[in-house]
Amino acid sequence: xxxxxxxxxxxLKKFNVPIQEGYVIDSSKDIDNTIKKVQAxxxxxxxIVKAQIHAGGRGKGGGVKYCPxxxxxxxAANTILGMNLITHQTGPEGKMVNKIxxxxxxxxxxxxxxxxxxxxxxxxxxxxxSSEGGVDIEEVAENNPEKIIKAWIDDSTNSLDxxxxxxxxxxxxxxxxxxxxMFKNLYKCYLESDCSLLEVNPLVSTTDQEIIALxxxxxxxxNALFRHPEIATYHDKSEEDPLELKATEYGLNxxxxxxxxxxxxxxxxxxxxxxxxxxxxxxxxxxFLDVGGAANVxxxxxxxxIILSDKNVKSILINIFGGIVRCDRVANGVIEAVKxxxxxxxxxxxxxxxxxxxxxxxxxxxxxKLISAETIDEAAKKAVEMIK
Amino acid sequence: xxxxxxxxxxxxxxxxxxxxxxxxxxxxIEYGSKVVCGVTPGKGGQKVTMKELPVFNSxxxxxxxxxxxxxxxxxxxxxxAKAIMExxxxxxxxIVCISEGIPIRDMVTVKNMLDKSASTLIGPNCPGVIxxxxxxxxxTPGFICKKGSVGxxxxxxxxxxxxxxxxxxxxxxxxxxxxxxxxxxxGSSMIDILKHFQNDDDTKGIVMIGEIGGxxxxxxxxxxxxxxxxxxxxxxxxxxxxxxxxxGHAGAIISEGSETAEAKIKILKECGISVANTVSEIGITxxxxxx
Numbered sequence: 001x002x003x004x005x006x007x008x009x010x011x012l013k014k015f016n017v018p019i020q021e022g023y024v025i026d027s028s029k030d031i032d033n034t035i036k037k038v039q040a041x042x043x044x045x046x047x048i049v050k051a052q053i054h055a056g057g058r059g060k061g062g063g064v065k066y067c068p069x070x071x072x073x074x075x076a077a078n079t080i081l082g083m084n085l086i087t088h089q090t091g092p093e094g095k096m097v098n099k100i101x102x103x104x105x106x107x108x109x110x111x112x113x114x115x116x117x118x119x120x121x122x123x124x125x126x127x128x129x130s131s132e133g134g135v136d137i138e139e140v141a142e143n144n145p146e147k148i149i150k151a152w153i154d155d156s157t158n159s160l161d162x163x164x165x166x167x168x169x170x171x172x173x174x175x176x177x178x179x180x181x182m183f184k185n186l187y188k189c190y191l192e193s194d195c196s197l198l199e200v201n202p203l204v205s206t207t208d209q210e211i212i213a214l215x216x217x218x219x220x221x222x223n224a225l226f227r228h229p230e231i232a233t234y235h236d237k238s239e240e241d242p243l244e245l246k247a248t249e250y251g252l253n254x255x256x257x258x259x260x261x262x263x264x265x266x267x268x269x270x271x272x273x274x275x276x277x278x279x280x281x282x283x284x285x286x287x288f289l290d291v292g293g294a295a296n297v298x299x300x301x302x303x304x305x306i307i308l309s310d311k312n313v314k315s316i317l318i319n320i321f322g323g324i325v326r327c328d329r330v331a332n333g334v335i336e337a338v339k340x341x342x343x344x345x346x347x348x349x350x351x352x353x354x355x356x357x358x359x360x361x362x363x364x365x366x367x368x369k370l371i372s373a374e375t376i377d378e379a380a381k382k383a384v385e386m387i388k
Numbered sequence: 389x390x391x392x393x394x395x396x397x398x399x400x401x402x403x404x405x406x407x408x409x410x411x412x413x414x415x416x417i418e419y420g421s422k423v424v425c426g427v428t429p430g431k432g433g434q435k436v437t438m439k440e441l442p443v444f445n446s447x448x449x450x451x452x453x454x455x456x457x458x459x460x461x462x463x464x465x466x467x468x469a470k471a472i473m474e475x476x477x478x479x480x481x482x483i484v485c486i487s488e489g490i491p492i493r494d495m496v497t498v499k500n501m502l503d504k505s506a507s508t509l510i511g512p513n514c515p516g517v518i519x520x521x522x523x524x525x526x527x528t529p530g531f532i533c534k535k536g537s538v539g540x541x542x543x544x545x546x547x548x549x550x551x552x553x554x555x556x557x558x559x560x561x562x563x564x565x566x567x568x569x570x571x572x573x574x575g576s577s578m579i580d581i582l583k584h585f586q587n588d589d590d591t592k593g594i595v596m597i598g599e600i601g602g603x604x605x606x607x608x609x610x611x612x613x614x615x616x617x618x619x620x621x622x623x624x625x626x627x628x629x630x631x632x633x634x635x636g637h638a639g640a641i642i643s644e645g646s647e648t649a650e651a652k653i654k655i656l657k658e659c660g661i662s663v664a665n666t667v668s669e670i671g672i673t674x675x676x677x678x679x
Contacts, residue, residue: 118492118496118572120572120573120602120603120604120639121602121603121607123496123499123500123573125496154500155500191493194491194492194493196492221491221492221493223465223489223490223491223492223638224491224492224493224494226466227491253636255630255633255635257628257630265546266546267544267545267546267547267636268544268570268599268635268636268637268640269542269543269544269545269546269547269570269597269599269625269636269637269640270544270546270547270550270625270667271635271636272599272600272625272626272628272629272635272636272640273547273550273623273625273666273667274667275628275629276625276626276627276628276649276666276667277666277667277668278628279627279628280665280666285628288629288633288635288636290636321546321549321550321553322529323527323528323529323532323546323549352550352553353529353532353549353553354529354531375668376550376666376667376668377666377668
């Protein structure tokens with residue numbers, strides 16, 4: 001689960017990581033008061049106004065503004081709150097800014113990149129740091145890979161101490177007080193909050209010789225949210241695709257794509273393979289949809305509803321491998337759903353597994369417009385050809 | 389011969405009193421699996437299923453009365469890591485975890501403990517292991533399997549079934565099929581399972597099914613090139629998957645270039661592995677190699 005910068009900073013603060021302080025608002029009537037409060041509470045004239053959306057590149061897109069005066073801050077806040085922010089991560093349609101964070105402005109000496117994530121190949125956590133902070137880290141990785149330092153933390157004794165020493169040395173941060181403790185707190189935060197990613201970009205040194213997290217991006221392992229009820233409340237539904245959200249409510253796993261062949265499949269791997277074969281046959285998949293292990297009338301009906309909310313869809317390919325679920329039941333479910341929803345798109349069905357032959361007979365003999373197929377290959381070709 | 393599992397393997401079911409656990413215990417017994425007992429903490433003393441299998445509070449208690457070779461775990465995700473660790477502690481040789489949705493952090497702890505033990509873990513978030521016409525541990529539909537010469541390993545459940553079905557339909561049949569799971573941290577890697585198939589004389593060819601995310605297929609491809617003397621057919625799902633989107637499985641997300649389907653297919657081919665163009669060509673490709 002992704003969370004906002006201001007929420008990530010709240011999490012960091014609980015682990016005593018020094019952050020750039022500020023207040024978040026979602027209404028323009030609070031702008032003036034909040035700017036004054038930030039100026040007073042953090043002893044600063046200049047402030048920063050930052051759009052709170054789940055996407056990187058906010059600065060370049062005009063969603064982060066340095067404001068030397070109260071009037072500048074007023075203007076920036078009024079512009080950014082409610083704007084449609086387009087960055088390289090939002091896609092061309094952009095994202096509506098519903099919240100802004102107004103923070104103190106710090107006198108920065110140098111910017112660094114810092115992140116902790118999990119390295120699958122080593123079954124270890126890894127610190128990723130760079131002296132090139134505040135910029136797009138992917139660009140640094142491509143153009144100056146030698147400027148990215150990695151230090152792994154495994155379960156051996158002193159592993160964390162050694163990794164922390166390594167990053168302090170590589171960034172030449174020895175002169176700063178408590179820096180070792182801060183990195184350890186960041187790691188503690190990452191571990192104890194079940195983060196899958198904790199990124200601070202930039203981490204800055206100030207002219208007052210302090211190290212502070214100027215920004216924060218934290219992703220939480222959704223499977224671990226039961227341990228973190230307070231973080232679970234950070235979930236911002238407005239950041240998600242409404243169709244994907246609706247699918248989640250139905251217990252389905254759906255991701256919208258740009259094509260016109262809708263896919264309904266059981267199992268994530270088979271769902272991807274089905275999308276691939278649609279493309280191989282010259283079509284474009286409209287979505288990824290995994291209806292889960294037990295495909296029944298209800299899940300199939302809901303699957304149709306989700307797929308058909310996408311107006312680009314011209315045909316639907318249903319590919320179910322019935323293991324424990326019998327195919328004749330799935331076939332009856334498909335027929336019932338098609339009848340009830342009065343579908344007017346091409347529906348191609350391929351069922352394999354227990355009672356597959358009986359299922360095909362049921363589909364072929366039904367009075368509704370359905371195309372049945374025996375192999376995935378045949379089904380994909382039909383779903384693509386019928387709409388050409 | 390087969391790998392990991394045969395008709396004599398004594399199986400314990402963790403979470404046997406739950407709805408999934410009891411349903412699949414019946415299914416396993418029907419297939420011929422030698423399920424001897426179950427564990428559900430707090431429910432020791434009960435008898436479950438048609439066979440009146442005894443339920444114990446812990447594996448420790450079960451071991452006093454039964455020889456246990458393998459355990460299968462059907463417990464809710466938040467308790468699953470604890471269940472795996474209990475099995476490791478009790479030195480169970482084969483542990484199969486079906487549960488989906490275990491926090492990564494829990495699995496890292498499990499994996500560290502596992503690496504220092506003699507146990508083999510398959511999964512989590514997997515369909516389990518099936519040895520054709522002998523025994524199954526997990527949820528793979530038994531009726532699709534016929535005894536034969538092909539070993540199957542896969543990161544995806546339904547793609548495992550699809551591969552079994554195709555291999556059986558082209559007349560080859562299978563030795564053992566292993567679903568290793570779709571999570572970022574899993575007990576046994578592709579290489580671990582390939583090593584078992586390498587040592588099994590009945591396995592003449594191997595189907596290896598991967599997907600986007602991680603680098604396990606790439607490591608396995610290089611290992612095959614260096615070590616394996618049996619033909620391998622591979623398929624990688626997710627050629628049309630967009631970057632940065634989690635495609636169902638927690639592990640199926642592209643975060644760097646080498647994790648795309650395209651990159652994996654290239655490496656597999658460079659290592660001499662036959663890669664099926666589409667999911668429907670897995671069986672015939674294998675047939676063309678060992679048929």
